[in-house]
Amino acid sequence: MTGAQKPRVAVHKFSSCDGCQLAFLNLGENLLTLAGRVELVHFAEAGPLDPESEVDIAFVEGSVSTSEDLERIQHIRAHSRLLIAIGACATSGGIQALxxxxxxxxxxxxxxxxxxxxxxxxxxxxxxxxxxxxxELWGCPVSGPQIVAVVNALLLGVAPRDNVDKVCTECKRQGHPCVMVTRGIACMGPVTRAGCGALCPGLGRDCYGCYGPAENANTDALAAQFKSLGLTPRAVVHRFQSINSQAPAFLAAADTIRRRGDD
Ligand code: SF4
Ligand code: SF4
Ligand code: SF4
Known part of the structure; x- marks a missing residue:
């Protein structure tokens, strides 16, 4: 890319539901602004089709689930200056990794x-x-504001901010009543990475961990808390074995409960 050229961007799909690509399409005015700042080379959901081209930034949605995926991801990596994985499928294997x-x-x-x-x-x-x-941008799906923040950072040539805080921090900042404390509902917020704006607790329901594990997630303490709320060991395993079942911290939490022989 020279100074006069717009950065070339591709959005690729692997094994996925397309929901993270829709998060791009739902950017509305921001998408129009983005389209003016980059050259959108490949984005099947939006129209442009050129999956073979060299690009500056490749966004990749979906997991590697077929032998064709295995070959294609190597090709994309070799032809992309930066590769950004978007969504739970791309960052942990997704629901299909169950x-x-x-x-x-x-x-x-x-x-x-x-x-x-x-x-x-x-x-x-x-x-x-x-x-x-x-x-990596986590979430199922990723959030629009996060996409915009990442794109802006990349276009400015700086590293995007990796939000490894917990959903609880966003939840508390926004003043939502805690569903676990006030209503005894098992919530994954204490171990889940922030970024969604505590969407679910804001609607009076529990977080189910779609953003994957936060940094230093104390899964042991949360598993004990879930048990004290009346969840069976099997139900606790199921809380960790959901959309991000293969994320190392959630996989280890489920294995620990199983090893204890409770499940
Ligand atoms: S992370 Fe969720 S929304 Fe995104 S492609 Fe995978 S299943 Fe769909
Ligand atoms: S509702 Fe969930 S995310 Fe919010 S503070 Fe309570 S445990 Fe944390
Ligand atoms: S609150 Fe939890 S489950 Fe809901 S969108 Fe945020 S990370 Fe996903």
Whole structure:
């Protein structure tokens, strides 16, 4: 990229639901501003199609779940100056990673009328398991304001801010009543990475951890708290084994509960 050229940007889809790409499309006026500042080379949801091109910034949604994904991510990495993984699928393997470790080929036969057409790998894995990732945006889906902040930072040539605080900090700052303290509802906010603006507690419900683990997440303490609220060990495991089941801190929390033999 020379000074006169606009940065070339691509948005790629892997195994995913497209929800994080929609977060881009839902940027509204910000998307129009962004479109004026960059050259959008590839973004199938929005129109431009050129997945093979060299780009300055590649946003990647989705997990690596097929052998074709394995090849494609290598190609994208080799042709992108910066690669940004967006969303839980890309950062932890996503909901489709629930099959990891328990995959049974018999399920495919039971579910699909043409199982021979299914080419899934046994494991769904995050982008960083395969190539160098320059920045990760967590969430299911990622939030629009976070996308804007990351793009602005990259266009200014500075490192985007990685928010590793807990949802509780955003929740308290906004003055939401704590659903766990006031109503005894099991909330994942104390171990979940901030960035959504404490969306769920703001609507009177618990956080279910869609932003993945925060830094220094005390999962042991939260598991004990969930138990004191009446959750069975199995129910506690299920709280950690959800959208970000393969994120190391949540995987370790579930394994610890299982190892104790409670599950
Ligand atoms: S992280 Fe969630 S919203 Fe984004 S693509 Fe994956 S399933 Fe969809
Ligand atoms: S409602 Fe959840 S996120 Fe908010 S303070 Fe309580 S535990 Fe934390
Ligand atoms: S409160 Fe929790 S579950 Fe709700 S959007 Fe935020 S991180 Fe996701």
């Amino acid at each position: 099959r990891n470790g328990v995959f049974d080929a018999g399920w495919v036969t039971q579910i699909y009328s043409h199982p021979e057409a299914i080419a899934s790998l046994e494991r769904s894995t995050p982008i960083a398991s395969h190539v160098k990732v320059d920045f």
